Amino acid sequence: MSKPNILMIQVDQLTADALRCYGNDISIAPNIDRLASQGVVYERAYCNFPLCAPSRFSMAAGQLCSVIGAYDNAAECAAEVPTYAHFLRRLGYHTALSGKMHFIGPDQYHGFEQRLTADLYPADFAWVPNWQGEGKRDTNDERAVKIAGPCKRTVQMDFDEEVTYRAKQYLYNAKRDTERPFFLQVSYTHPHDPYLCKQEFWDLYDGVDIPLPQVASMAADQHDAHARRLLNDFGMLDSRFSDDDIRTAIRGYYGSISYVDSLIGEVLQTLEDLELADNTWILFTSDHGEMLGERGMWFKKHFFEKSMRVPIIVAGQGMSAGRCHTLASLIDILPTLVDMTGDVDPLLGDEYLGSSLLGLLHSEADNRQRIVLGEYLAESTPAPIFMVRQGDYKLMTSSVDGHLLFNVAEDPHELHNLATQAEHQAVLEALLAVATKQWDEQQLSKDIKLSQQRRRLIREALCQGAPVSWNHDESPQEQVLWYRGKQGYNEWAFDFIPID
Numbered sequence: 001m002s003k004p005n006i007l008m009i010q011v012d013q014l015t016a017d018a019l020r021c022y023g024n025d026i027s028i029a030p031n032i033d034r035l036a037s038q039g040v041v042y043e044r045a046y047c048n049f050p051l052c053a054p055s056r057f058s059m060a061a062g063q064l065c066s067v068i069g070a071y072d073n074a075a076e077c078a079a080e081v082p083t084y085a086h087f088l089r090r091l092g093y094h095t096a097l098s099g100k101m102h103f104i105g106p107d108q109y110h111g112f113e114q115r116l117t118a119d120l121y122p123a124d125f126a127w128v129p130n131w132q133g134e135g136k137r138d139t140n141d142e143r144a145v146k147i148a149g150p151c152k153r154t155v156q157m158d159f160d161e162e163v164t165y166r167a168k169q170y171l172y173n174a175k176r177d178t179e180r181p182f183f184l185q186v187s188y189t190h191p192h193d194p195y196l197c198k199q200e201f202w203d204l205y206d207g208v209d210i211p212l213p214q215v216a217s218m219a220a221d222q223h224d225a226h227a228r229r230l231l232n233d234f235g236m237l238d239s240r241f242s243d244d245d246i247r248t249a250i251r252g253y254y255g256s257i258s259y260v261d262s263l264i265g266e267v268l269q270t271l272e273d274l275e276l277a278d279n280t281w282i283l284f285t286s287d288h289g290e291m292l293g294e295r296g297m298w299f300k301k302h303f304f305e306k307s308m309r310v311p312i313i314v315a316g317q318g319m320s321a322g323r324c325h326t327l328a329s330l331i332d333i334l335p336t337l338v339d340m341t342g343d344v345d346p347l348l349g350d351e352y353l354g355s356s357l358l359g360l361l362h363s364e365a366d367n368r369q370r371i372v373l374g375e376y377l378a379e380s381t382p383a384p385i386f387m388v389r390q391g392d393y394k395l396m397t398s399s400v401d402g403h404l405l406f407n408v409a410e411d412p413h414e415l416h417n418l419a420t421q422a423e424h425q426a427v428l429e430a431l432l433a434v435a436t437k438q439w440d441e442q443q444l445s446k447d448i449k450l451s452q453q454r455r456r457l458i459r460e461a462l463c464q465g466a467p468v469s470w471n472h473d474e475s476p477q478e479q480v481l482w483y484r485g486k487q488g489y490n491e492w493a494f495d496f497i498p499i500d
Contacts, residue, residue, distance in 0.1 A: 009285075040315070044309070047330050049377075068081050128455045145249045195253045205251050205255065250293065285312045303385070373388060382400055
């Protein structure tokens, strides 16, 4: 029997609890929900780095970013680091990517045999942080909340519609290729902010009571140190939005989910129309979550549940519908994809911390104390920050900010720090021991600062003379719609949007 095909669908900045299949009773995403009803929903899945490019590199490599050097949104992953595309290609698959992967540096393939679209964001070192002194940053700001609602089009919509078209075209071509199975990754940018959607998807929520965040905005001294830095970096530390503004932004986010769900439906329908579905695994996930106004915070970059928890759904190949409660994370995806092929790759050794999600499903009772690790090594922090999640507990720790310890089962909104309570010291020490074993913070800090210095030097040098472009399938001076770091991010994101 021929190897099964694999279709991996990824969205951007989708927190798990914004989907009905994760308990939300508002969002409308029938295609994702249908996929969930046919496969396995992983209830407690996390990203390993709450930021776009590092999360995707970590996921693709099956390794933590601290191991592979993918520290931030302007850090490349070395071409010598194998990704799931390399593993699958070695096993005989035609590997193709349609959409966003946020590859940085000269290697714009990382094992993919074919790229069907350009990327959405710059492939150079334009976004390098500076722990020696950030200065003014090109980052998100309060306009994301204040400029929200229905619109006729955005450049993100243009991108995701091209992603869908190219993916469908690829499937038609793949139908004729009987020599090799395919691995197709379809990667969208929605529902990433800005919180804008087409009128038809905005109207889906007409008359719906959009609830406000469950944890209201906090005063500066009520936030933990990292949250304060993030909000200050966004220029939102003292921002207080009206209830109408908040509800409008959240409704726009839900509308964006419905919009990208409709595009996903087109791809899944094409798979059905071509009679490929019966021999295709489907894996759906997101790169990280979205705070969506909780604590007055938006976007990601923190270890709170809304920012870290992502949907993972696996369907196909006769898999029975169900739900898995074992802790999982995006670094589990590489061994999962290899497992889907039916082969065992001897190079998938002990250095890989992840495990096949298919295996977790069959041995859930044996994985109750499984550990999930997270890290944040990018802007808005002067030092690495680490997360250790085990059982009901989550530890967030850094040498600069101290410790935050939460019992997520009893305190899902993470409001009660247990790190200073005597009765929780044993748990704190056990999780700190895991962090100490995994990370050498002093050496990692040196490595990150050196990398930042080198990349800033290269960026400054390449800005002189003839331009250099690493963006996929673009000449150095080509003008494109996609963001290339030549203006503020929000100036680009809010272009071409006549608000109704």
